[in-house]
Amino acid sequence: xxxxxxxxxxxxxxxxxxxxxxxxxxxxxxxxxxxxxxxxxxxxxxxxxxxxxxxxxxxxxxxxxxxxxxxxxxxxxxxxxxxxxxxxxxxxxxxxxxxxxxxxxxxx
Numbered sequence: 001x002x003x004x005x006x007x008x009x010x011x012x013x014x015x016x017x018x019x020x021x022x023x024x025x026x027x028x029x030x031x032x033x034x035x036x037x038x039x040x041x042x043x044x045x046x047x048x049x050x051x052x053x054x055x056x057x058x059x060x061x062x063x064x065x066x067x068x069x070x071x072x073x074x075x076x077x078x079x080x081x082x083x084x085x086x087x088x089x090x091x092x093x094x095x096x097x098x099x100x101x102x103x104x105x106x107x108x
Contacts, residue, residue, distance in 0.1 A: 003074045006050035011035065012043050016066065019053060023065040026055075 007013050011033065018024060018032060030040045044064060047053045051070035056063050 002050040003052055003070055004077070006046050006052055007074075009043070009046075011040075012047055015040075015043060015047060015064075016052060019064055019066045023063050026062045026064060029064060 007016060014032070015029060018029060026037075026040070026044065029044070030037045033040060044053065044055070048055060051067055051073065053064055053070070054067045056065075
């Protein structure tokens, strides 16, 4: 999943957090980091390619915003994974309880 790879980087996660607050120009994003404009541009490209952000032009200015569809895909994956994890934990709990019950019976 490309979106997970994109947000694995702490700089890109911070960019997503900034854009969750409001749309920002590329210059505003650059100002938030101790990185060069080309480095931030590369991070923005990764986020855009992953479908997490969109860019629109207003004259010479580029406005960055979150892409809800990309975030929905990520949320759906997280929910599926959470469901599988919960089912696994539930099965483990049942096995442990059954094992405890057998041990109690055997010790009587």
